[in-house]
Amino acid sequence: MATTTATLTVSSDIASSALSLSKTKILKKAGTDTDFAYTTGLVRLTTATGSNTILLNSAEATANYGAASGGSNLITKGKVYITNLNARGDGSKFVTILLADVEIGRLYGGDFMFIPWDGGGGNDLEFTANDTTSTTIEYCVFYE
Amino acid sequence: MATTATISLSSSDLLSYPISISKTMTMYKDNTTSTDFTQMNYHRLELPTDNYGGGTPTNLDLIPESDALKDTANYVYICNASTSDSQYVTISINDEVIGSLYGGDFAIFPWACDLSHATNDSTIEAQAFGATQTVEYALFHVGETLATANDTP
Numbered sequence: 001m002a003t004t005t006a007t008l009t010v011s012s013d014i015a016s017s018a019l020s021l022s023k024t025k026i027l028k029k030a031g032t033d034t035d036f037a038y039t040t041g042l043v044r045l046t047t048a049t050g051s052n053t054i055l056l057n058s059a060e061a062t063a064n065y066g067a068a069s070g071g072s073n074l075i076t077k078g079k080v081y082i083t084n085l086n087a088r089g090d091g092s093k094f095v096t097i098l099l100a101d102v103e104i105g106r107l108y109g110g111d112f113m114f115i116p117w118d119g120g121g122g123n124d125l126e127f128t129a130n131d132t133t134s135t136t137i138e139y140c141v142f143y144e
Numbered sequence: 145m146a147t148t149a150t151i152s153l154s155s156s157d158l159l160s161y162p163i164s165i166s167k168t169m170t171m172y173k174d175n176t177t178s179t180d181f182t183q184m185n186y187h188r189l190e191l192p193t194d195n196y197g198g199g200t201p202t203n204l205d206l207i208p209e210s211d212a213l214k215d216t217a218n219y220v221y222i223c224n225a226s227t228s229d230s231q232y233v234t235i236s237i238n239d240e241v242i243g244s245l246y247g248g249d250f251a252i253f254p255w256a257c258d259l260s261h262a263t264n265d266s267t268i269e270a271q272a273f274g275a276t277q278t279v280e281y282a283l284f285h286v287g288e289t290l291a292t293a294n295d296t297p
Contacts, residue, residue, distance in 0.1 A: 002155060002157045002158040003155060003156070003157065003158075004153065004154070004155040004158050004163070005152075005153070005154050005155065006151065006152070006153050006250075007151070007152040008149065008150070008151050008152075008221075008250055008252060009149065009150045010147070010148070010149045010221055010252070010282070011147070011148055012146070012147035012148070012181075012184065012284070013146065013147075014147060014180075014181060014182060014183070014184045014284070015184065019147075019184070019186070019282070021221075021282075023223055023248075023250045025248045025249055025250065028229060028246065030232070030244060030246065031229065031230045031232070031246065032229060032230075033229050036158070037158075038158075039155075039158050039159065039163070041159060041163070042163070042165060077243070077244070079243075081151065081153055081165065083167055088172070088177065088178075089177070090175070090176075090177055091172070091174060091175040091176050091177060092175065094174075094217075096256070097253075097254070099237065099240045099242055100240050102237050102238045102239075102240045102258075102265070102266075103256050103258040103266070104237060104242070104253060104254070104255065104256070105217075105218070105219075105220075105253055105254030105255045105256040106174065106217060106254050106256050107254055108172070108174070108217060108254075110169050110170075111169045111171070111254065112149075112151060112167045112169055112252075113252060113253040113254060114151055114153075114250075114251060114252050114253070115235075115242055115243055115251045115252075115253050116235070116242065116243025116244055116245055116249060116251060117242065117243045118234075118241050118242070118243045118244055123240065123241070140153065140163075140165060142153075142158070
C-alpha cells in the first residue's frame with residue numbers, strides 16, 4: 001500500500017506569543033483508512049495568457065485524467081497542491097485560483113496552497129494569471 | 145515580523161520513483177514586495193451537525209466576508225482536529241464545495257474575499273457530517289472592521 005505524507009508548519013511572530021503549529025497527515029481515501037493510489041505527479045506549466053484557464057477538469061467529458069480523454073482514473077476526491085513559481089516582484093504576478101466560477105484566492109509569486117478537492121462535474125479548478133508576460137505554476141494531485 | 149508556512153509532500157512508493165515536494169513561503173500583504181501581515185485570528189470551535197440544537201444539518205459561516213478583507217491577500221489555515229477517518233467537515237465558498245476535511249486533515253489557501261457577486265458569495269463555510277467535530281482555523285489578514293457597539297458605557 002502506497003503511503004503519502006503531508007506535513008505543514010506555520011510560524012508567526014504577529015502576536016505577542018509566537019505561533020508555531022505543525023500538522024502531519026497520511027493522506028487517505030475519503031471516509032476510509034485506505035491510502036491514495038493515484039497521483040498526477042508534479043506538473044509544471046507556463047502560460048502567457050490572462051484568460052481564465054481550466055487547471056484541473058475533474059469529471060467532465062474533457063477531463064485531463066478521465067476515461068473520456070483516454071485515461072482510466074476520474075479524479076473524484078483528492079488533495080491538491082499548487083504553487084506559483086514566479087518571483088514575487090512587486091506583487092503583481094499573482095495567479096487567481098477559482099473553483100468553477102468562484103474565486104478562492106490569489107497565489108502571489110512564491111506562494112502555495114494545499115486543499116482538499118471533492119471534484120465532481122463542473123467543479124473544475126481554474127486559474128487566471130494577472131501577468132500575461134509569463135507565469136509558471138506547478139501542481140500535484142493525490143486522488144482516489 | 146513575519147509569517148511563514150512550509151509544506152512537505154512525500155511518498156516513497158506511490159510512483160515508481162519517490163515523490164518529495166517541499167515549499168516554504170513567507171506570507172505578505174497583497175501588491176507588496178515584502179510587507180508582512182500584522183493581524184491574525186486563531187479560532188478553535190466545535191461544529192455541530194444539528195445547527196446547535198435546531199435539528200437540521202446546516203452549512204455554517206466559518207469565516208465571514210467583509211469589506212475590509214475584499215480583493216486582497218488573506219491566508220487561511222483550517223484543520224479538522226477530530227480523529228475519525230469517517231467523519232468529516234466540508235469547506236465551501238458560495239455554493240461550491242472545495243473539499244472535505246476528515247479527522248486530522250488540513251488545508252492552507254489564499255482567500256481573496258471576492259465580493260463582486262451576490263451577497264455572502266465569498267464567506268468560507270463549513271458543515272460537519274457524522275458527528276460534532278472540532279475545527280481550528282487561522283486567518284492571516286489585512287484588516288477587519290469592527291461593528292459599532294450598541295451600548296455606550
